[in-house]
Amino acid sequence: MLLKTVLTRLATTVVTLFGVAVVVFTLVRVAPGNPIAMMLPPGATEEDIANLTRLYGFDKSLPEQFVIWLGGVLQGDFGTSITLRQPVMELVLGRLPATLELSFMALVIAVALGGTIAVIGARKRGTGTEVGLDLTNGAVLSVPDFLWGLIFVLLFGVLWPVLSISGRVDPRLDIDFTTNFYVIEGLLRGRLDVVGSTLSHMLMPAMSLALPLAAMIAQLLKQSLKEVLHLDYTTLARVRGFSETAVILREALRNAALPTLTLIGVQFTFLIGGTVIVERIFAYEGLGNMAIDAVINRDLPLIQGIVILFAALFIVINLLVDLSYTLLNPRLRHG
Amino acid sequence: MSSLHAHTLDVIKLNIALPNGHRLLRNVSLTLEPGEVRALVGESGAGKSMIGKSVLGILPPNVAITEGEILLEGQHLNMMTPPTRRKIVAQSAALIPQDPLTALNPVRKIGPQIIDPLVRIQGWNAREAETRALDLLDRVHIRDPKRVMQSYPHELSGGMRQRVLIAAAFAPSPRLIVADEPTTALDVTVQKQILRLIRELQQETGTAVLFVTHDMGVVAKISQKVTVLFAGKVMEDAPTREVFTNPQHPYTRALIAATPSYADLERPFSPVPASLIADLHAQIAQDDLLYRGGRI
Numbered sequence: 001m002l003l004k005t006v007l008t009r010l011a012t013t014v015v016t017l018f019g020v021a022v023v024v025f026t027l028v029r030v031a032p033g034n035p036i037a038m039m040l041p042p043g044a045t046e047e048d049i050a051n052l053t054r055l056y057g058f059d060k061s062l063p064e065q066f067v068i069w070l071g072g073v074l075q076g077d078f079g080t081s082i083t084l085r086q087p088v089m090e091l092v093l094g095r096l097p098a099t100l101e102l103s104f105m106a107l108v109i110a111v112a113l114g115g116t117i118a119v120i121g122a123r124k125r126g127t128g129t130e131v132g133l134d135l136t137n138g139a140v141l142s143v144p145d146f147l148w149g150l151i152f153v154l155l156f157g158v159l160w161p162v163l164s165i166s167g168r169v170d171p172r173l174d175i176d177f178t179t180n181f182y183v184i185e186g187l188l189r190g191r192l193d194v195v196g197s198t199l200s201h202m203l204m205p206a207m208s209l210a211l212p213l214a215a216m217i218a219q220l221l222k223q224s225l226k227e228v229l230h231l232d233y234t235t236l237a238r239v240r241g242f243s244e245t246a247v248i249l250r251e252a253l254r255n256a257a258l259p260t261l262t263l264i265g266v267q268f269t270f271l272i273g274g275t276v277i278v279e280r281i282f283a284y285e286g287l288g289n290m291a292i293d294a295v296i297n298r299d300l301p302l303i304q305g306i307v308i309l310f311a312a313l314f315i316v317i318n319l320l321v322d323l324s325y326t327l328l329n330p331r332l333r334h335g
Numbered sequence: 336m337s338s339l340h341a342h343t344l345d346v347i348k349l350n351i352a353l354p355n356g357h358r359l360l361r362n363v364s365l366t367l368e369p370g371e372v373r374a375l376v377g378e379s380g381a382g383k384s385m386i387g388k389s390v391l392g393i394l395p396p397n398v399a400i401t402e403g404e405i406l407l408e409g410q411h412l413n414m415m416t417p418p419t420r421r422k423i424v425a426q427s428a429a430l431i432p433q434d435p436l437t438a439l440n441p442v443r444k445i446g447p448q449i450i451d452p453l454v455r456i457q458g459w460n461a462r463e464a465e466t467r468a469l470d471l472l473d474r475v476h477i478r479d480p481k482r483v484m485q486s487y488p489h490e491l492s493g494g495m496r497q498r499v500l501i502a503a504a505f506a507p508s509p510r511l512i513v514a515d516e517p518t519t520a521l522d523v524t525v526q527k528q529i530l531r532l533i534r535e536l537q538q539e540t541g542t543a544v545l546f547v548t549h550d551m552g553v554v555a556k557i558s559q560k561v562t563v564l565f566a567g568k569v570m571e572d573a574p575t576r577e578v579f580t581n582p583q584h585p586y587t588r589a590l591i592a593a594t595p596s597y598a599d600l601e602r603p604f605s606p607v608p609a610s611l612i613a614d615l616h617a618q619i620a621q622d623d624l625l626y627r628g629g630r631i
Binding site: 126231232233235236237238239240241242243250251254255328329330331 | 391393424426429432437438441451455489
C-alpha cells in the first residue's frame, strides 16, 4: 500500500518536474533581458556578440535549445553557470544544505512556538489569556517574513547587537567539512564551535521565516484542540482524573494535529519560497540568495537549475506530509 | 470519613443553572446506598444527565451549581478545589458514557486507554494494571482480550466498544458508577446484553450505580430505586417495585403508560397527555417565582 503510494507519486513527480522545466525554460527566454549583453563590456563588437551567442547556443530555436538542455539534464548535467562559470549542479547542490538547514530550523521554531501557544490557548480557553494570545497571533501574522527580518536586524543587530546579522558562519572558523551541512556535520564531528556559530547566524533569519507560520499554527491548532476537547473521550479522561493539561497533551493533541499538519505542509513550501528574500537580507549563503543573483545577472542555466530544485523540494515535502498522515491516524493505515 | 457515612452518594437540594438564571435542576435530592442501583428517568431535557455530570464534575462550561451539596462517600465535593475534587472523583467514581463510538480515543490502542488511568492516576504498577485490564475484558465477555488490547477503536463494533468502556469503568474498583444512557446508542439486540453485563458486574463488585435512562423497560430490569424527573424537578422517588405497582405521581403513571410492552402487544399505550405536561410546567413556573423570591 505504502509502496504503491510512493510509486504513483514518483510517476506524477516526473510529469510535474517536466512541466516545471518547460515553463521555466520558456519564461526566462521570453522575459526581456539578454544574458549575452550582461557578459560583455560596453563597446563590444557585433562579431563578439555573435560568437558568444553561438557559444552558449542562444542562436538556435527555442525547441532546439530545450531538447539540448533536457538531454543534458537527463544525464545529470544542468549546464554551466554563465556568470560563475561552474557547473550548475555543483553550485546548486553546494548551496542547498544552507537553505535546507535554515528552512528546517525555521520549521522547528514555528512548530515549537505555535504548538506551545496553541496548547496554552486551549488550556486557557474562554479567558482573557486566550483573547490576548489571539490578538498577538493576528499582529504577528500580519507582518511578513522579510519585515520581521528587518525588525530583527534593527533590534539584535543594531540596538542590542548580540547576534550576527550577516553570513552563515564566522569566517574566521576553519571548516574542512565534506558536506555543506554545517550543523549536522558539525554535530557528527563534535565541532561545536561551528554548530554554535552557524546556529547563531541562523537564528534571526529562521525566526523571521518562522513567526508568521508559528502564528498560523497557533491559531489553527488551538481551534482544532477546542473542538476535540468537547468530545466524549476527553470528558472521560477528565472523569478518570487527568488534569486539563494532561487531557490536551495526551488525548486531544494527536487528534487535533491533522489539519495543522496539512497547513504546515502547504506553508512550509511558502516558507522555503520566503528564504529567497530573507537570505538576501541576512546575506546568508543559501540557494535563495544565489537565485536573486542569478536573476539579476540573467544567468539562465542557473535560474533553471534553482527553480527545478525548488520544485523537486516542494514535491518531496508534500509527499512526506501525506505519508505522515498515516502515522498520526491509524484509520488511514488500511485500505 | 466514609465509615461515619453509610451513603455512597448524597445529592442535597441541588440546583444548577445557566448564566441567565434558567434552572436546569430544581432542588434535586437523592441518595445512593452502597451496592444500590438507582435509575434516573425522565424525558429529554429533564436534567437526568445533569445530575451525573454534576457529581463527576463535567458540567458544560456555561452551567454552574448555584445551590446544594454533593457528598461522595461523605466528602463534600463542591467545597473542594478542582484538583482535589478531580482526585477524589477519580478514586471513587467512574462513568459509562452514552455513545461508545465517540468515547474511545480513535488514535490510541484500547489497552493503554484502560491501563493509563490505573497507572498514572490510581498509582498501580504497569504489570498489575495490565493483568487487571485483561481480567476485566474477559469478564465483559470479550473473546480475545490480548488482541483487543492491541486494537484501535475503529477495529471494534459498537457493542464491543461499549464492553471495553464498561471494563474501563469497573477497572479501578470505583464505589459509584454513573451510567449515562449506556444502551441508547446501541442496537436493540446488543442493548439487552450490555444491560445484563452491567447488572452482572455491579452485583459481583457491589458498586453503586446511578443509571440514567429514558426507558421504563430498562428501569424495571436494572434498578432497585427510581427517581422520576420532569423539567429538572423530582416528581417521584421510590423503590422500583412500588413505582411500577403503585405509582404515586400522575407523571410517573403517564410515563409507564407510554412505555410499549413487548410481552403484551394488545395493551394500548399512549403518549404523556399534553394537559398533564402543561399543568406540570405551570407548577414549575410557580416554583421558580417562589425560588427567586427566596422562599424555597
